[in-house]
Amino acid sequence: MAVPALHLEKVSKDFGRIIALRNIDLKVEPGEFLSILGRNGAGKTTLLNIISGVSRPSSGSVQLFGTDPGDRENKAKLAVISHEMFLYGNLTALENLEYYGRMYSVNDLEQRIKTVLHEVELTHRRFDLVAAFSRGMTQRLTIARAILHQPSLLLLDEPFTGLDQQAIGMLIDLLKSQKELGRTILLTTHDLHTAKVLSERYIILEKHQIMQDGLMTETNPDEIRKKYFSPLEKAEMS
Amino acid sequence: MRTAFSILQKDLRMEFRSKESILAMWIFSLLIFVIFNFTFEVSRLVMLEIAPGLLWVAFIFSGMFGLNHSFAVEKEDGNLRSMALMPVDGGQIYLGKFLSVTIIMLMFEFLIFPIFIIFYDLQLSFQMFLLIPVILAGTIGFTSLGTILSAVAVHTRNQQILLSLLLWPLVSPIIIWSVNLTGMVLGGGEIGAVFFPLLIRVAAFDVIFFTIAYMLFDFILED
Ligand SMILES: Nc1ncnc2c1ncn2[C@@H]1O[C@H](COP(=O)(O)OP(=O)(O)OP(=O)(O)O)[C@@H](O)[C@H]1O
Ligand SMILES: [Mg+2]
Numbered sequence: 160m161a162v163p164a165l166h167l168e169k170v171s172k173d174f175g176r177i178i179a180l181r182n183i184d185l186k187v188e189p190g191e192f193l194s195i196l197g198r199n200g201a202g203k204t205t206l207l208n209i210i211s212g213v214s215r216p217s218s219g220s221v222q223l224f225g226t227d228p229g230d231r232e233n234k235a236k237l238a239v240i241s242h243e244m245f246l247y248g249n250l251t252a253l254e255n256l257e258y259y260g261r262m263y264s265v266n267d268l269e270q271r272i273k274t275v276l277h278e279v280e281l282t283h284r285r286f287d288l289v290a291a292f293s294r295g296m297t298q299r300l301t302i303a304r305a306i307l308h309q310p311s312l313l314l315l316d317e318p319f320t321g322l323d324q325q326a327i328g329m330l331i332d333l334l335k336s337q338k339e340l341g342r343t344i345l346l347t348t349h350d351l352h353t354a355k356v357l358s359e360r361y362i363i364l365e366k367h368q369i370m371q372d373g374l375m376t377e378t379n380p381d382e383i384r385k386k387y388f389s390p391l392e393k394a395e396m397s
Numbered sequence: 398m399r400t401a402f403s404i405l406q407k408d409l410r411m412e413f414r415s416k417e418s419i420l421a422m423w424i425f426s427l428l429i430f431v432i433f434n435f436t437f438e439v440s441r442l443v444m445l446e447i448a449p450g451l452l453w454v455a456f457i458f459s460g461m462f463g464l465n466h467s468f469a470v471e472k473e474d475g476n477l478r479s480m481a482l483m484p485v486d487g488g489q490i491y492l493g494k495f496l497s498v499t500i501i502m503l504m505f506e507f508l509i510f511p512i513f514i515i516f517y518d519l520q521l522s523f524q525m526f527l528l529i530p531v532i533l534a535g536t537i538g539f540t541s542l543g544t545i546l547s548a549v550a551v552h553t554r555n556q557q558i559l560l561s562l563l564l565w566p567l568v569s570p571i572i573i574w575s576v577n578l579t580g581m582v583l584g585g586g587e588i589g590a591v592f593f594p595l596l597i598r599v600a601a602f603d604v605i606f607f608t609i610a611y612m613l614f615d616f617i618l619e620d
Pocket of ligand 2: 203204205316
């Protein structure tokens with residue numbers, strides 16, 4: 160059998176006294192689309208940081224494609240989209256992409272830039288400074304930047320935040336086509352319906368652990384919501 | 398090399414677009430010169446004694462500003478974290494940032510030096526060309542260490558800022574020697590036998606700082 164795209168064994172992470180993750184075991188096969196659900200502070204972002212190698216687990220082991228996340232080849236295969244934009248406001252959209260393309264040694268860069276700009280519908284704004292972009296446009300450029308080097312593993316941390324309906328539709332289409340290209344995708348979200356549209360598998364993080372690991376087709380998003388999210392929503396309202 | 402060059406190109410492009418650093422550095426230094434020139438009524442002889450020190454005060458404070466600015470840009474949208482995610486060598490990132498900071502600082506020094514000459518009414522002489530290697534060596538010493546310390550200060554959380562505070566004094570011998578060397582040149586007399594050995598000593602420290610920082614930068618980028 161092929162090596163899994165991602166293999167976590169007994170991964171724990173704490174920040175001083177704060178426990179973020181406890182004994183996480185997770186295996187994701189190449190081409191899988193996994194949604195990571197959970198409340199604020201459940202450890203979703205921490206989990207993605209550990210997978211991308213920016214944060215080290217306190218204990219346990221992480222492997223991407225059978226090797227350490229910090230390996231050069233793994234970094235080249237990886238794309239991260241988070242609330243941090245990773246863009247320079249004082250550069251134009253085009254200059255940002257050129258810079259990233261060079262850092263990732265992208266082949267045929269000019270053509271790739273054209274393609275991704277088209278995909279996120281920013282071609283007409285390519286000569287504008289990113290500082291002058293709206294939040295949603297910046298987010299779209301972030302997405303373009305992330306797929307520029309044709310990564311095989313995408314880690315998306317709530318990528319729909321700040322996007323309007325049209326942009327959400329665009330990102331959904333884009334993710335679907337990434338999936339068709341055989342990319343492995345991990346997505347954290349609070350939006351169960353979008354998660355259901357995109358992914359076949361989901362996990363729920365609760366109390367620093369994986370509480371549920373199941374298939375989207377076998378679940379009803381509303382049930383999950385009731386079970387894991389509603390008490391907090393109520394608590395927040397009162 | 399390509400990686401370092403891409404970072405350099407990006408930094409210089411942003412700097413020329415905003416001119417933020419250089420302008421702020423320039424005004425800041427001007428202020429230092431003005432304040433020291435007009436608030437202290439000292440004889441010309443004393444002024445000449447302290448002029449080299451003032452020049453380096455202007456250089457260093459402005460350099461600090463340049464360093465901060467250069468890394469604030471990286472921090473803004475988590476770019477330093479994105480650098481840690483890139484499939485590139487930490488040393489290359491260090492080299493790129495070091496080069497851009499150094500070039501910007503040297504450009505500023507080139508712009509402020511004529512002002513310095515005018516303010517302190519210094520005699521231009523052929524000997525002043527000796528300031529070129531002095532300023533180069535002193536600046537590189539400052540930026541080679543400053544680059545890695547700024548990265549530490551920006552990237553890590555509070556407790557490690559202490560580390561950078563503790564490490565800054567490392568750069569002081571370089572500054573002191575640079576001031577001495579500058580004084581020897583501006584003094585106008587014969588360049589003594591101590592000048593070149595001292596210059597070489599500064600250059601040697603440059604090489605040491607640079608090499609260590611180059612090798613350590615990978616660790617800095619990790620959380
Ligand atoms: N750098 C850090 N230092 C200290 N504690 C941290 C740090 N990062 C995360 N934590 C803690 O770890 C826990 C998990 O945080 P994390 O950001 O992973 O949650 P999350 O599931 O992404 O939440 P959200 O839905 O709000 O994005 C929280 O209790 C948080 O306070
Ligand atoms: Mg989060």
